[in-house]
Amino acid sequence: MLVPQLINGLTQGSIYALIAIGFVIIFGTMNLVTFAHGEVYMAGAFAGYFALTLWQLPWYFALAMGMAAGWTLGFMMEKVAFRPLRTAGHMPPLLVTIGLSIILKDLVVLCFGAENRPVPSVYDQTVQVAGTQISVLQILLLGLAGFLILGLRLLIYGTKIGRAMRATAQDHEAAYAMGVNVNRVFSISFALASCLGGAAGVMVGMYYNAVYATMGEAAGLKGFAACIFGGLTSIPGAILGGLIIGIVENLTVQYIASGYRDIVAFLVMVLVLVLRPQGLLGRRIRVV
Amino acid sequence: MQRKINKVGIFWVAFILLYTIAPQAWGAEPIYIALSGPLTGTYAEYGQNFKKAISLGVEWINAAGGVNGRPIEIVVGDSKGDPKESAALAQKFTSDKRIVAEIGDFTSTCCLAAQPIYDRAGMVQLSPTSSHPKFAPGSPWSFGIIGTQAGEGPFMARFATETLGKKKLGVLYINNDWGIVAKDMFVQGAEQTGAEIVAVEHYFEAERDFTGVLTKLRGLKPELLYICSMYNDAALISKQRAKLGWTDVDVMGPGSLYSPKLLEIGGDAVNGLYTSAVFFPKDPRPEVQKFVQGFEAKYQGTPNMFAGVAYDAINLLAETIRKAGTDRKAIRDALAQTKDFPGVTGKITFTANGDVVKDYRKLVIKDGAFTLYE
Numbered sequence: 298m299l300v301p302q303l304i305n306g307l308t309q310g311s312i313y314a315l316i317a318i319g320f321v322i323i324f325g326t327m328n329l330v331t332f333a334h335g336e337v338y339m340a341g342a343f344a345g346y347f348a349l350t351l352w353q354l355p356w357y358f359a360l361a362m363g364m365a366a367g368w369t370l371g372f373m374m375e376k377v378a379f380r381p382l383r384t385a386g387h388m389p390p391l392l393v394t395i396g397l398s399i400i401l402k403d404l405v406v407l408c409f410g411a412e413n414r415p416v417p418s419v420y421d422q423t424v425q426v427a428g429t430q431i432s433v434l435q436i437l438l439l440g441l442a443g444f445l446i447l448g449l450r451l452l453i454y455g456t457k458i459g460r461a462m463r464a465t466a467q468d469h470e471a472a473y474a475m476g477v478n479v480n481r482v483f484s485i486s487f488a489l490a491s492c493l494g495g496a497a498g499v500m501v502g503m504y505y506n507a508v509y510a511t512m513g514e515a516a517g518l519k520g521f522a523a524c525i526f527g528g529l530t531s532i533p534g535a536i537l538g539g540l541i542i543g544i545v546e547n548l549t550v551q552y553i554a555s556g557y558r559d560i561v562a563f564l565v566m567v568l569v570l571v572l573r574p575q576g577l578l579g580r581r582i583r584v585v
Numbered sequence: 586m587q588r589k590i591n592k593v594g595i596f597w598v599a600f601i602l603l604y605t606i607a608p609q610a611w612g613a614e615p616i617y618i619a620l621s622g623p624l625t626g627t628y629a630e631y632g633q634n635f636k637k638a639i640s641l642g643v644e645w646i647n648a649a650g651g652v653n654g655r656p657i658e659i660v661v662g663d664s665k666g667d668p669k670e671s672a673a674l675a676q677k678f679t680s681d682k683r684i685v686a687e688i689g690d691f692t693s694t695c696c697l698a699a700q701p702i703y704d705r706a707g708m709v710q711l712s713p714t715s716s717h718p719k720f721a722p723g724s725p726w727s728f729g730i731i732g733t734q735a736g737e738g739p740f741m742a743r744f745a746t747e748t749l750g751k752k753k754l755g756v757l758y759i760n761n762d763w764g765i766v767a768k769d770m771f772v773q774g775a776e777q778t779g780a781e782i783v784a785v786e787h788y789f790e791a792e793r794d795f796t797g798v799l800t801k802l803r804g805l806k807p808e809l810l811y812i813c814s815m816y817n818d819a820a821l822i823s824k825q826r827a828k829l830g831w832t833d834v835d836v837m838g839p840g841s842l843y844s845p846k847l848l849e850i851g852g853d854a855v856n857g858l859y860t861s862a863v864f865f866p867k868d869p870r871p872e873v874q875k876f877v878q879g880f881e882a883k884y885q886g887t888p889n890m891f892a893g894v895a896y897d898a899i900n901l902l903a904e905t906i907r908k909a910g911t912d913r914k915a916i917r918d919a920l921a922q923t924k925d926f927p928g929v930t931g932k933i934t935f936t937a938n939g940d941v942v943k944d945y946r947k948l949v950i951k952d953g954a955f956t957l958y959e
Binding site for chain 2: 420
């Protein structure tokens with residue numbers, strides 16, 4: 298049962314990775330930690346849910362809907378809540394994200410209720426690979442996560458806006474002086490991160506067949522943990538962090554008990570951070 | 586001008602008076618009974634069923650002349666399925682002098698949290714659904730009418746081992762008061778029949794990812810998996826089990842799974858699932874048919890077991906108050922004497938502890954519908 302658990306862990310971990318990458322993009326470019334990212338993920342999951350159930354669309358449209366919802370929400374949040382606070386220091390935007398997270402969660406509870414909403418199964422088949430039965434959906438989700446990450450890489454390293462994002466991440470004042478439209482970069486970075494969060498929401502909805510208003514709490518925390526684990530500003534680090542947390546969780550279920558999954562996952566994270574404070578792939582931050 | 590305004594004023598006063606008096610056209614003060622249930626939140630469907638069935642029962646009781654010439658009125662409180670809320674509601678209800686008895690709550694955990702408060706205040710706490718063996722014996726004021734896991738666990742164990750002939754059993758349970766007891770009773774019952782328990786795994790409330798624990802259970806190769814959970818978790822577990830391709834196992838669970846929502850959420854994945862029920866809408870007994878038809882006419886849906894026990898709870902209380910009057914202590918004493926009350930979920934006779942012993946029906950899901958197992 299080791300191989301199936303590893304696959305469970307990889308699938309779950311790849312979803313954590315997508316959330317973690319969102320944190321990295323936002324922190325990297327804007328130097329901002331957002332606590333509303335879990336709720337963006339939840340909003341994406343609901344958009345996907347409505348696409349699958351109300352409009353009976355195929356899963357790829359649901360995924361697109363979730364990504365579009367994430368993008369729109371991220372774009373609006375940056376415009377309304379963060380741009381006016383650009384010069385206000387670290388604390389005010391942080392508090393705004395906490396407020397936004399509560400508002401989004403409670404809005405969904407008020408509009409749609411607090412209960413679980415059942416998501417129809419997308420692929421129930423399994424395939425036999427080298428003597429192990431693997432769910433088609435798990436393969437699909439792993440593929441999707443890989444595809445999204447690859448797309449992101451192409452965007453960051455192969456396009457003009459990607460270069461502007463990297464420049465802003467290095468030093469946004471210098472980038473501004475060189476003619477980079479920093480405001481636009483911030484908007485797009487936030488929207489892009491939220492878009493990946495929305496995609497993760499739809500994927501997890503399809504995977505566990507459930508969406509609900511509070512689903513973002515735990516997922517946001519895990520994603521943030523994966524981001525810190527990987528080194529805060531490193532995308533490969535976030536991916537690695539997400540996958541490790543996912544795998545450790547599932548191995549804990551297999552060899553200890555289901556109730557210990559979060560304890561062991563976070564324990565591993567704490568240990569790594571004690572030994573390597575900069576995270577797995579992070580650079581040591583120089584304190585002047 | 587002055588005079589004119591006065592006339593209008595008098596008209597309004599008369600109008601308002603008429604309106605406030607009109608609902609009490611009975612001329613008698615209503616008898617207040619409290620209902621504590623999860624009207625919102627994860628268990629909302631169950632709480633709403635309570636409310637619907639009890640409203641229907643009250644409507645019929647009042648239409649037939651009320652109880653000793655007085656109408657019954659329900660004071661509803663939403664516990665959200667949260668033990669903190671059910672305890673707060675208990676404080677509120679017991680300090681309200683008009684309220685004579687309480688029905689609720691839904692989960693055993695909520696009932697147990699509120700129990701000491703009803704016990705101290707001296708008010709009947711009649712839970713339609715608490716099946717925790719420690720609930721009713723915990724206080725002379727607490728009564729349960731759904732039967733306990735001490736009866737259902739061994740019954741289901743015999744269903745699994747003797748009727749279905751399964752020898753290797755796995756158990757997956759929710760880690761709360763109710764889940765632990767449901768698991769213990771099933772395991773005890775199964776061990777007495779000589780079956781082997783190959784795996785016992787738990788999960789915490791609000792868990793949605795069961796792939797890991799199902800993969801582990803699968804590796805231990807049980808012939809039958811007993812799921813101690815509510816319908817929504819059981820539906821997710823079944824769907825995720827189907828997704829993992831684990832088909833060489835039978836699935837069974839206690840009567841908590843018996844809900845149309847299980848079929849709705851679970852879809853094809855719950856076909857072949859075994860469960861039990863104390864209330865079956867196709868039961869030909871006249872009291873059952875009267876209730877089912879009345880419920881369907883009023884709410885456009887078939888009542889489930891939870892509506893059935895809630896309906897029994899209000900009728901049982903009304904009958905008790907008819908005999909004993911509205912004193913809280915007198916109601917308790919009369920309720921404890923209940924014998925062979927003809928409920929829609931079977932005859933109700935309280936044991937010395939305030940529990941009942943139920944007859945269970947074996948059910949299996951076939952082609953997306955609950956059917957009697959034969």
